[in-house]
Amino acid sequence: KTLSTTSSNSVLTSTPLDEIEPNVARLHKQFHSETNKLALVQFRLNQLRNLYFAVKDNVDAICDALRKDFGRAASESKNLEIAPGLSELLHTMSLLHKWIKPEKVTDVPLSMKSTPIYVERIPLGVILIITPFNYPFFLSLAPIAGAIAAGNAVVFKPSELTPNYSALISKLFSEALDKDIFYVVNGGIPETTKVLEQKYDKIMYTGNNMVGTIVAKKAAETLTPVILELGGKSPAIVLPDITDKHLNTIARRIVWGRFTNAGQTCVAVDYVLVHESLKAKLVAEMKKVVQEQLYPNVNKNDPSYTHIIHQRAYNNLKEVIKSTKGEVVVGGDTDDASRYIAPTIIDNVSWTDSSMKNELFGPILPVLSYKSLGDAIEGIIGNHDTPLAQYIFTSSSTSRTANKSVDQILRRVRSGATVVNDVLLHVALVNAPFGGVGNSGHLNYHGWYSFRAFTHERTIMEQKLWNEGVLSVRYPPFNDKKDKA
């Protein structure tokens, strides 16, 4: 594998700092001009179509860049990023005409029955979109598509940690999109800091909570609204009712949900909480799944297994494995030169273990057991509340109305999303809101929800002048006859 070694790879040219301010200003100016192209829905659709073909014609090049950046297999990039990204674009293009229609307001007082009242969703202006390295394609394309569909210009800041990919996508997107509505800035902290000094109409940040705080603070200075898509520790809760028949399927799903993209997935299974009566069986089955089914030949040269993005993250993960008080039952091997960490399962972990401090964001799966579901729930709430996702596994009914345990978890643990009996799949839904709650972020997007996130809902009333008589009660002087309550 030929991996990029540092984030300051020469493949990616940083945007000169003095170019940032005039270009952002240029986008604002265009947006406010009488000839703003984004006012035409057909223009927005053409832009989305251009994006679609820029991607469709360059799938291999995109996969190749991602392979160079962190050794990810092409099929993983296609299945997890490119296919959902293209679906999101098609979904948006096919429904945009419907979404932009104003919505009639019903259930109005009698005195306003003859007044046309409706809600129109208007573009916000210029949106800043800052994206992370881990799914750099989908996490860029989906917000950019949503923002443009909603009629906004976009300033895009991709991650500097995927230099090959960011250089390629900057070129492809800049060629595909009109320069009056799209501007890309590349670089690291100095460039992002300069970008954040400019004024926007909304900022969408996807990444870690520490930088999320920097972005939110900066945005607050100019009262700019922010969408934050952050991380967290997402548990897989395995209920005691699992039958032998389902054990292998559940183990496969959990293993995939942890180790795909070498664990660098915001909604990855971060840890397993399994009922004590089942723990030994589940751990043995997950070990078998890793060694015999999903990763039988994994090693530092395996072209189908992703590597860790940079040295700092790699060192932190290695330290977690070294310092854990649990028992490494599978994996644990590492390679410094290629930043490889084998799929690693750690058994007998407690809430205070080194592996349970922060979001792991790597191929390490701690397993904790619980006696009662109440204890498990208290553990989640007390240690890592409001996860971005939670996964519940049961052999009984998946419905909260028929399964009291599922209902108990849903009632008590607030999470960005909950999937019963599977992992990760909700991210690919084009027509369901994706986002966090509390520490895992706020506000959501995808499809219609992106359209809503990037528009302002403006109420419009078209009052008549002939109905002054009906409205006369509102004017002084007041008397008992005018009392409506």
Ligand code: NAD
């Ligand atoms: P990252 O390092 O890729 O950073 C994201 C962006 O922030 C980059 O564009 C980077 O240039 C910029 N940035 C970095 N430091 C900055 C600073 N000091 N000031 C201003 N900008 C700065 O992100 P990451 O931390 O590696 O991403 C991983 C995290 O993102 C994980 O916590 C993961 O859970 C989370 N994540 C969340 C989602 C979601 O949808 N909720 C999706 C993917 C990743």
